[in-house]
Amino acid sequence: MSRVVRVASGQGFWGDWLEAPIRQVEAGPIDYLMMDYLAEVTMSIMQKQRARDPALGFARDFVPLMERVLPDALAGNVKIVSNAGGVNPKACAEGVIEAADRAGCADRVRVGIVTGDDIMDRLDQLLEAGHPLANLDTGESLHAVRDVVQSANVYLGAWPVVEALRGDANVIVTGRVTDTGLTLAPLAYEFGWARDAWDRLAAGTVAGHINECGAQSTGGNCLVDWETIPDLADPGYPIVDAVDDGSFVVTKHPGTGGRVSVASVTEQLLYEMGDPANYITPDCVVDFTSIRLEQVGRDRVAVTGVKGRPATDSLKVSISYLYGYKAVGTLVYAWPDALAKAQKADQVVRERLRRLELDYEQILTEFVGVNATHGPLAGPPDPNIAEVQLRIGVRSRERGPVERFSREIAPLILNGPPSATGFAGGRPKVESIVAYWPALIPKAEIRPEIEILKA
Amino acid sequence: MGVKPRRKRVRPSTATRRVPLLRLAHARSGDKGDTANVGVIALEPEYFPILERQLTVRRVAAHFRGMIEGKVERFALPNLHALNFLLHGALGGGGTLSLKTDAQGKVLSTALLRMEVEIPEDLDVG
Numbered sequence: 006m007s008r009v010v011r012v013a014s015g016q017g018f019w020g021d022w023l024e025a026p027i028r029q030v031e032a033g034p035i036d037y038l039m040m041d042y043l044a045e046v047t048m049s050i051m052q053k054q055r056a057r058d059p060a061l062g063f064a065r066d067f068v069p070l071m072e073r074v075l076p077d078a079l080a081g082n083v084k085i086v087s088n089a090g091g092v093n094p095k096a097c098a099e100g101v102i103e104a105a106d107r108a109g110c111a112d113r114v115r116v117g118i119v120t121g122d123d124i125m126d127r128l129d130q131l132l133e134a135g136h137p138l139a140n141l142d143t144g145e146s147l148h149a150v151r152d153v154v155q156s157a158n159v160y161l162g163a164w165p166v167v168e169a170l171r172g173d174a175n176v177i178v179t180g181r182v183t184d185t186g187l188t189l190a191p192l193a194y195e196f197g198w199a200r201d202a203w204d205r206l207a208a209g210t211v212a213g214h215i216n217e218c219g220a221q222s223t224g225g226n227c228l229v230d231w232e233t234i235p236d237l238a239d240p241g242y243p244i245v246d247a248v249d250d251g252s253f254v255v256t257k258h259p260g261t262g263g264r265v266s267v268a269s270v271t272e273q274l275l276y277e278m279g280d281p282a283n284y285i286t287p288d289c290v291v292d293f294t295s296i297r298l299e300q301v302g303r304d305r306v307a308v309t310g311v312k313g314r315p316a317t318d319s320l321k322v323s324i325s326y327l328y329g330y331k332a333v334g335t336l337v338y339a340w341p342d343a344l345a346k347a348q349k350a351d352q353v354v355r356e357r358l359r360r361l362e363l364d365y366e367q368i369l370t371e372f373v374g375v376n377a378t379h380g381p382l383a384g385p386p387d388p389n390i391a392e393v394q395l396r397i398g399v400r401s402r403e404r405g406p407v408e409r410f411s412r413e414i415a416p417l418i419l420n421g422p423p424s425a426t427g428f429a430g431g432r433p434k435v436e437s438i439v440a441y442w443p444a445l446i447p448k449a450e451i452r453p454e455i456e457i458l459k460a
Numbered sequence: 461m462g463v464k465p466r467r468k469r470v471r472p473s474t475a476t477r478r479v480p481l482l483r484l485a486h487a488r489s490g491d492k493g494d495t496a497n498v499g500v501i502a503l504e505p506e507y508f509p510i511l512e513r514q515l516t517v518r519r520v521a522a523h524f525r526g527m528i529e530g531k532v533e534r535f536a537l538p539n540l541h542a543l544n545f546l547l548h549g550a551l552g553g554g555g556t557l558s559l560k561t562d563a564q565g566k567v568l569s570t571a572l573l574r575m576e577v578e579i580p581e582d583l584d585v586g
Contacts, residue, residue: 046556142493228486228569229503268486268501271540275499277490278544281537294537310539331559369552369559377561379571380527398559438556441493 010195012188012212013244016040016087017219019047019064025219025242026070030077032258035244036195038078039187040087041217042067048181049325049439051091052125052156062093063178068100071176072108079113079175086166086187090178092156094118097178098458111460117174119165121453122181124322124446125157131450138322138444147444153327155439159446160321162287163209164200165453166190172457181323185213185286188245196249206289207313208251211296214284215255215273215308216243222255222273223304224263229272236262241304252309254301265304287321287448290314319445328440329366329402334414335373337427339392346422347372347395353421354397354413363406371396394427400438407435475581480574483585485511487569494554495530495546496565498572502541507585511543512536514577520545523575545572 013035015026019042029038042064055062067089078085090097098116105111124131128151131138138147147154158181167190169177179187189209192198198205215222220240227234241257243265255270257263274293278284281293295312338346351370358368371377373394375386386393399410411433418425481500484507489498500515502508521532530548537544551565552558562568579585 226488228488271501271542272486272488272499274540275497275501275537275542275544276488277492278497278499278535279492279546281535281544294539296539298540328557331557333559367552367559371561373561378567379574382523382527382571382574396561400553400557400559440557441555443493 007248007250009246009248010037010192011035011244011246012037012039012191012216014039014188014216014219014242016042017217017221018042018044019066021219023066023070026074028239028258028261029242029244030074030081030083032261034081035083037191038074038083038085039191039216040067040085040089041184041187042087042089043091043181043184045323045441046325046439048092048158048323049155051093052325055093060096063091063097063100064089067097067178068104071101072104075105075108075110075114075176079110084170084191085176086191087177088179088182088184088187090118090180092123092158092180094120094178094180101176101178102458102460106460114176114460115174116458117166117169117172117177118456118458119161119169119177119179119182119453120456121165121451122159122161123157124159124451125154128154128157131446136446136450138324138446141443141445147324147442150326150442155325155327157322157324159451160287160323161451161453162186163190163193164288165455167194168455169457170194172455174457183213183286184217185210186288188213188216189288192247201315203289203313203315204311205251207291208253208308208311209247210284210286210289210291210313211274211293211308211311212245212247212253215270216245218273218276219243220263221276222270223257223265224269227264227269227272229266229268234262234264238262251311252307255306255308256304265306267298267300267306270298270306270308285317287316289316318448320448320451322444322446324442324444325439326442328438329400330404330407330435331398331400331438332407332411332433332435333396333398334411334433335394335396335427336414336417336425337392337394338422339424339426340389343390343393343424344372344375344386346424347393349422350395350417350425351397353417357413358410361409363409364403365399365401365406367400369398404435411435476578477581478576478578479585481577482570482573484577484579485573487573489565489567489569491551491554491564494551495548496550496568498545498547498568500543500545500572505541508538508541510577510579515543515575519575520572523572524550
């Protein structure tokens with residue numbers, strides 16, 4: 006019987022269920038708790054927060070969570086791996102030490118800090134050195150938006166986290182480490198996998214893909230027999246039970262809700278999938294067409310046969326830049342003729358904007374309850390529909406037109422078509438749009454750094 | 461033009477009926493920039509050949525006509541009895557630019573499951 010390493014998922018994004026990591030540590034034995042906090046836009050939000058206050062720029066929720074989790078985690082010898090560090094992993098690590106101090110366990114906490122992903126300060130030097138950081142979708146050079154860049158972070162893989170574990174860290178906070186790397190790293194460290202053990206690294210990456218969205222692999226957002234999925238009020242988040250050859254079982258703690266089935270795991274495997282034979286990470290290239298799934302018990306799905314290929318020479322860079330502004334306004338129209346009234350109100354708003362000679366890149370109208378999610382596929386609505394929500398969004402490179410639009414919704418209640426309500430939220434909020442610029446950079450340009458912080 | 465390859469002909473079933481894809485498959489969708497992906501998974505392994513035959517790039521593109529601006533790509537994962545579709549230009553600019561309710565394409569999954577597929581009359585799909 007080969008040794009099993011248990012990596013549990015405690016957070017699928019910044020804003021996920023706060024009880025999940027607590028439940029993972031309390032409800033049964035695990036070896037590692039991984040928590041993913043970073044999405045494409047998250048880094049720019051954090052960059053903005055750090056610009057206002059140099060002590061910010063990380064997932065602040067993580068610190069109070071650590072205060073709750075650490076005593077039990079340390080008692081159970083559970084190590085924590087998270088990219089909660091955002092654009093300020095050092096401040097996050099200091100927060101963890103303070104949280105451990107409040108929980109009375111600071112003497113036992115060794116925080117590993119992984120940095121080196123942030124290349125914001127090196128952008129000009131990299132451009133000058135001939136790295137175009139061209140947009141992967143459009144091919145444009147970064148020069149086009151250089152002056153409005155908000156953040157630039159390289160996706161690091163599992164190996165810097167492995168280094169931190171070798172440095173005896175028991176809580177690891179990173180900057181932009183890949184979601185999958187947070188699960189792969191503990192496995193590579195525990196089993197001593199080589200950097201060219203491509204099939205094993207690919208298997209650990211698949212384990213990471215299953216863990217990275219929390220309960221989305223254990224019955225959350227699962228379409229199959231969704232009405233019968235047990236106790237979604239307390240869904241068990243995924244746990245990967247892996248062995249040295251890379252094969253693993255996806256499961257969850259007994260007594261929790263949710264469901265681990267071939268269907269639930271397959272749905273997650275396909276989530277945000279591109280070409281399944283070429284799933285590229287910093288650590289390896291995974292072939293998802295090689296994966297075998299088998300239900301091997303209640304809430305237990307075995308994952309075997311994963312094939313991998315050598316990693317590429319580049320790393321992906323996630324760059325964010327200021328694009329423009331947008332706002333979305335809504336009003337609800339009631340029976341009778343709910344849709345016709347909403348359509349008339351839309352025409353009125355558009356005509357008023359036209360007469361004001363305001364310029365928008367886009368004005369998008371949706372009728373929620375009729376066509377907002379499935380467009381024309383939804384077919385004609387019930388003529389007696391009880392209510393329809395009019396939802397108008399505008400986008401512009403300039404703030405002014407969006408600001409003015411935000412004042413054109415409320416007046417409709419008194420001066421537009423009848424039976425309008427549902428304006429409780431007040432004026433539409435004008436939001437700045439920070440857009441995403443994916444690019445590549447040669448691996449040789451990037452040097453991850455590891456530091457261990459103790460109380 | 462060369463000689464047409466001789467194909468072993470499967471005896472066509474006598475009668476067919478049309479059902480929504482929802483009866484044969486489940487699905488999950490997500491985003492990468494302005495591209496949405498829809499993974500379609502057969503509810504039973506024996507339904508997978510039906511999906512492979514009928515969910516062609518052309519038919520899926522026709523299904524989403526007017527809703528997406530770019531092309532459709534298809535990848536097969538026979539090991540998972542699944543097909544993965546990439547719908548380019550499906551998200552109104554994608555990410556933070558999109559003004560859509562479903563800016564991340566989360567429910568394009570069930571939009572695809574509305575598609576009608578033809579199945580043998582005697583196939584019991586529940």
